[in-house]
Amino acid sequence: QVQLQESGPGLVKPSQTLSLTCTVSGGSISSGGYYWSWIRQHPGKGLEWIGYIYYSGSTYYNPSLKSRVTISVDTSKNQFSLKLSSVTAADTAVYYCARGEVYSNAFDYWGQGTLVTVSS
Amino acid sequence: DIQMTQSPSTLSASVGDRVTITCRASQSISSWLAWYQQKPGKAPKLLIYKASSLESGVPSRFSGSGSGTEFTLTISSLQPDDFATYYCQQYNSYPLWTFGQGTKVEIK
Numbered sequence: 369q370v371q372l373q374e375s376g377p378g379l380v381k382p383s384q385t386l387s388l389t390c391t392v393s394g395g396s397i398s399s400g401g402y403y404w405s406w407i408r409q410h411p412g413k414g415l416e417w418i419g420y421i422y423y424s425g426s427t428y429y430n431p432s433l434k435s436r437v438t439i440s441v442d443t444s445k446n447q448f449s450l451k452l453s454s455v456t457a458a459d460t461a462v463y464y465c466a467r468g469e470v471y472s473n474a475f476d477y478w479g480q481g482t483l484v485t486v487s488s
Numbered sequence: 489d490i491q492m493t494q495s496p497s498t499l500s501a502s503v504g505d506r507v508t509i510t511c512r513a514s515q516s517i518s519s520w521l522a523w524y525q526q527k528p529g530k531a532p533k534l535l536i537y538k539a540s541s542l543e544s545g546v547p548s549r550f551s552g553s554g555s556g557t558e559f560t561l562t563i564s565s566l567q568p569d570d571f572a573t574y575y576c577q578q579y580n581s582y583p584l585w586t587f588g589q590g591t592k593v594e595i596k
Contacts, residue, residue, distance in 0.1 A: 405585075414575065414587055414588070414589045414590050415532065415575060415577075415587040416587070417584065417585040417586065417587070420584075428584060430584075464531055464532075468585075469537075472522070472537035472538055472541070473520055473522075473537075473538075473579035473585075474522035474534055474537035474538075474543075474577065474579070475522075475524075475532070475577075476537075476543065478531035478532060478533075479531065480530075480531055481530075481531050
């Protein structure tokens with residue numbers, strides 16, 4: 369059973385960089401066939417896809433966030449990470465890591481989510 | 489960008505009711521449409537992928553249909569565990585994945 373778990377600070381100051389890590393267990397990031405993604409949900413709102421990384425290291429980001437987002441992978445630790453720079457209160461959200469299947473282009477496994485609040 | 493519009497935004501129904509949620513895409517997305525169920529404080533759960541394929545372990549009372557720009561999620565007989573918010577999600581084009589705004593299914 370694949371499991372994903374987000375970790376990182378729950379409070380970030382405005383203008384700083386939000387950093388989160390997703391640890392994958394029960395499956396290997398290096399196995400291919402999956403988009404390792406970050407998705408966020410503003411409080412009481414809908415879902416916004418942030419970006420993905422493939423095991424090879426190739427990335428694709430939502431154009432609306434592209435200038436501020438970096439996603440990286442550490443296959444030795446079976447982890448992938450999100451960095452979002454120059455955050456504002458508008459970046460306050462629950463951040464999920466998720467596995468997207470290349471076959472279905474749907475997200476079949478999700479982490480539990482972590483609330484990140486941007487506040488001084 | 490492709491916009492996904494769900495209707496209704498809120499739906500009041502009783503246990504045993506047949507429930508239908510609609511999702512419309514602003515342009516054709518072929519069959520690249522998924523449906524998710526989300527309960528408060530939980531991550532979304534995949535129900536349907538490729539418009540009509542049932543995810544493993546999901547009860548058969550859930551079904552999906554449609555292609556192109558119009559899609560539906562149907563719950564054939566609403567159960568107590570089904571009261572939740574449902575999201576559609578498209579994959580096709582720039583910016584790859586977008587979600588609908590959600591439909592909350594409430595107890596009538």
